[in-house]
Amino acid sequence: MFEEAQYLAPVTRKADGSIEVELSRSHPGFADQVYRERRNRIAELALRHTPGEPIPEVDYTPEEHDVWRIVSAELAVAHQELAVAEYLHGCERLALPKDRIPQLQEVSEALQPLTGFRYLPAAGLVELREFYGTLADSYFHSTQYIRHHSVPLYTPEPDVVHEVIGHANALASDRFAALYRLAGEAARRVEGREALEFVSKVFWFTLEFGVMAEGGDLKAYGAGILSSYGEIREFRGMDIRPLELAAMGTTAYDITHYQDVLFRAESMDHLEDVVGAFWATCDDESIARLSVAVSGRG
Ligand SMILES: [Fe+2]
Secondary structure, three states: OOOOHHHOOOEEEOOOOOEEEOOOOOOOOOOOHHHHHHHHHHHHHHHHOOOOOOOOOOOOOHHHHHHHHHHHHHHHHHHHHHEOHHHHHHHHHHOOOOOOOOOHHHHHHHHHHHHOOEEEEOOOOOOHHHHHHHHHOOEEEEOOOOOOOOOOOOOOOOOHHHHHHHHHHHHOOHHHHHHHHHHHHHHHHOOOHHHHHHHHHHHHHHHHOOEEEEOOEEEEOOHHHHOOOOHHHOHHHOEEEEOOHHHHHHOOOOOOOOOOEEEEEOOHHHHHHHHHHHHHHOOHHHHHHHHHHHHHOO
């Protein structure tokens, strides 16, 4: 999921104990009371969920299943041309339904025998250390709602399309799943807030928004690009930079626009050698040295 607080609608508990998801005025579902009620109920399901228990089912509407059908068909076409082979391999293994939104429990049960990853429902923002820490245990926190049906190809927040089409397909690949786990181990290992943020930014610029050279073309492997109808058609025109840890860990990003600075791995091996090895070994000191190297460049 997108880990940044401002990207996710805040979830609050009201005085009467009920749960409310606060959508902003610009959200496509803001004026739709039925949608808002469902969002509140879905958030409540996640808050009530106990790890180890099955993930509660959501009663998606026919319009919502249609949203999935439309987005999933559009993205599948784009993936054939623009996604890296390792991600497509994950898609084949996981074989998600194309005509309806899969329940998270179903996604979790399909994923576990492949790479050991399981899903956990999240109502909204999951604190950085919690989100990454559980990756080390092969758990992925995921939102369960879907975008508003009036704009099937757009969402201002990470919905089940992002979490499942973007992340679960990658988590169905042994090589990507290993990288997610290493990111989690790194987040558990570092102690300071700055080091944790550095680890999470490297995650952002790789597993969320990473691109890779493949077969003479530039392809995408980041879940944020691969689940976005707009970004998947635009990423080749962005500012593409070499895969440097210090740059990724210190570059600021604006989540309200398309990601315009992207970092290119030269291959899966290269990604594993640079980013996998970093997450496998980094600590507060090594990260401080990388950060200083960048500020020293002026
Ligand atoms: Fe994400």
